Amino acid sequence: QVQLVESGGGLVQAGDSLRLSCEAAGDTFSSFAVGWFRRTPGKERKLIAGINHTGGSVYYVDSVKGRFTIARDNAKNTVSLQMNSLKPEDTAVYYCAAAKASYSAAYYHTEDYVAWGQGTQVTVSS
Numbered sequence: 001q002v003q004l005v006e007s008g009g010g011l012v013q014a015g016d017s018l019r020l021s022c023e024a025a026g027d028t029f030s031s032f033a034v035g036w037f038r039r040t041p042g043k044e045r046k047l048i049a050g051i052n053h054t055g056g057s058v059y060y061v062d063s064v065k066g067r068f069t070i071a072r073d074n075a076k077n078t079v080s081l082q083m084n085s086l087k088p089e090d091t092a093v094y095y096c097a098a099a100k101a102s103y104s105a106a107y108y109h110t111e112d113y114v115a116w117g118q119g120t121q122v123t124v125s126s
Helices: none
Strands: 002-007 012-015 018-026 034-039 048-049 058-060 068-073 078-083 094-100 113-116 120-125
Touching: 002 094, 002 113, 018 094, 018 120, 034 078, 048 068, 058 068, 068 094, 068 120, 078 094
Parallel strands: 012 120
Antiparallel strands: 002 018, 018 078, 034 048, 034 094, 048 058, 068 078, 094 113, 094 120
């Protein structure tokens, strides 16, 4: 079983940057693909970025392409999400999750994941 803890959220202004981190403990982290989801009030969690188990394949939803960068360091059991040029519509609770599978960067459904972090709030003011 893997346990995940996110950090790095906060309140920023539009155009600013934030870096979210997801630290894993437990089972072999390098065997999991990892996704970053976000949830806004009244909506379901949505996959916005993903990375496969080696880091060789990544996925971004169109709304964050060119602004967000996902990366992993399997030696340190961490996955990061660098968020640049933040917009008010990026305001959400962000979650990292470990997938049941490993080879793809994009597992879109929450049931594809075996472990979730507690979430971290990102608020972008205009």
